[in-house]
Amino acid sequence: xxxxxxxxxxxxxxxxxxxxxxxxxxxxxxxxxxxxxxxxxxxxxxxxxxxxxxxxxxxxxxxxxxxxxxxxxxxxxxxxxxxxxxxxxxxxxxxxxxxxxxxxxxxxxxxxxxxxxxxxxxxxxxxxxxxxxxxxxxxxxxxx
Amino acid sequence: xxxxxxxxxxxxxxxxxxxxxxxxxxxxxxxxxxxxxxxxxxxxxxxxxxxxxxxxxxxxxxxxxxxxxxxxxxxxxxxxxxxxxxxxxxxxxxxxxxxxxxxxxxxxxxxxxxxxxxxxxxxxxxxxxxxxxxxxxxxxxxxx
DNA sequence: ATTCTTGCAAACCATTTGCACAAGG
DNA sequence: CCTTGTGCAAATGGTTTGCAAGAAT
Numbered sequence: 001x002x003x004x005x006x007x008x009x010x011x012x013x014x015x016x017x018x019x020x021x022x023x024x025x026x027x028x029x030x031x032x033x034x035x036x037x038x039x040x041x042x043x044x045x046x047x048x049x050x051x052x053x054x055x056x057x058x059x060x061x062x063x064x065x066x067x068x069x070x071x072x073x074x075x076x077x078x079x080x081x082x083x084x085x086x087x088x089x090x091x092x093x094x095x096x097x098x099x100x101x102x103x104x105x106x107x108x109x110x111x112x113x114x115x116x117x118x119x120x121x122x123x124x125x126x127x128x129x130x131x132x133x134x135x136x137x138x139x140x141x142x143x144x
Numbered sequence: 145x146x147x148x149x150x151x152x153x154x155x156x157x158x159x160x161x162x163x164x165x166x167x168x169x170x171x172x173x174x175x176x177x178x179x180x181x182x183x184x185x186x187x188x189x190x191x192x193x194x195x196x197x198x199x200x201x202x203x204x205x206x207x208x209x210x211x212x213x214x215x216x217x218x219x220x221x222x223x224x225x226x227x228x229x230x231x232x233x234x235x236x237x238x239x240x241x242x243x244x245x246x247x248x249x250x251x252x253x254x255x256x257x258x259x260x261x262x263x264x265x266x267x268x269x270x271x272x273x274x275x276x277x278x279x280x281x282x283x284x285x286x287x288x
Numbered sequence: 289a290t291t292c293t294t295g296c297a298a299a300c301c302a303t304t305t306g307c308a309c310a311a312g313g
Numbered sequence: 314c315c316t317t318g319t320g321c322a323a324a325t326g327g328t329t330t331g332c333a334a335g336a337a338t
Contacts, residue, residue: 024318063319082227087303113267116263119257122257123257124284129287131284134280134281136263138277140275142272173293173294189327203294207328208295210328211294
């Protein structure tokens with residue numbers, strides 16, 4: 001079994017367990033949406049996902065996409081971002097933690113810097129909180 | 145002249161120069177909105193600003209608020225945030241750079257950590273970009 | 289005088305809701 | 314069965330747009 005299929009099955013398992021724990025039903029629609037999302041490279045928005053599934057002749061509604069996205073966010077299988085005045089998502093299971101550099105042009109680059117974890121620890125101590133996640137965005141433009 | 149009035153006049157000046165540079169007109173509405181925003185402590189959204197001004201018997205429309213907010217963002221007099229599924233703003237002139245810790249409860253705390261600047265420098269070098277701004281959000285919950 | 293800006297109302301569009309039917313437990 | 318979840322269509326609500334009147338330059 002190759003890496004992608006392995007990810008697929010582990011992701012399914014995570015979602016399955018989450019649905020059980022929360023007493024939600026394991027519908028084929030929910031797993032189909034999960035699979036479609038995990039096929040996407042990079043960011044996506046609801047409309048793109050809707051079109052992708054419609055093109056594959058899925059009978060799916062936007063309402064169900066919104067509902068399922070909510071569940072996937074809750075069990076940390078996807079992450080939501082809001083910049084440039086729109087919402088988009090990305091898969092987050094077993095993908096290296098990364099943040100975003102948003103350029104003037106609209107281009108979005110990803111980067112990874114472990115020093116953010118030090119800041120995180122400090123904030124946890126100062127405020128006596130347990131931090132589960134972070135989002136860091138830099139805004140800039142290319143130098144000539 | 146006390147500190148607040150001093151800020152007021154400097155902010156007006158910044159906005160005034162920006163409007164000149166960009167060839168936009170200096171309307172009383174624009175300055176009134178600026179003043180109202182700078183009276184607000186903490187975050188606000190468009191509706192709150194609209195109600196605040198209506199209560200003071202301003203004759204102002206939401207359309208103008210949206211337009212003016214756009215100008216104020218462009219000249220860096222305010223900053224926009226989108227978390228918990230809504231847009232809100234805060235004034236940003238001469239207020240210490242800070243980031244946000246968003247708790248489960250919906251509570252939003254502010255913090256300041258200079259180490260973010262080191263990360264920023266590194267990213268500028270690696271990607272050969274000029275970073276003008278950043279936003280860092282931590283998500284967590286209070287420990288008992 | 290010309291052009292930009294305003295308030296108002298209508299339009300827009302992403303997201304949510306209501307409902308009847310389908311299907312998971 | 315009972316209840317949750319689904320697709321569809323209508324409703325919602327924040328934001329944008331079109332337009333006639335008003336104001337800045």
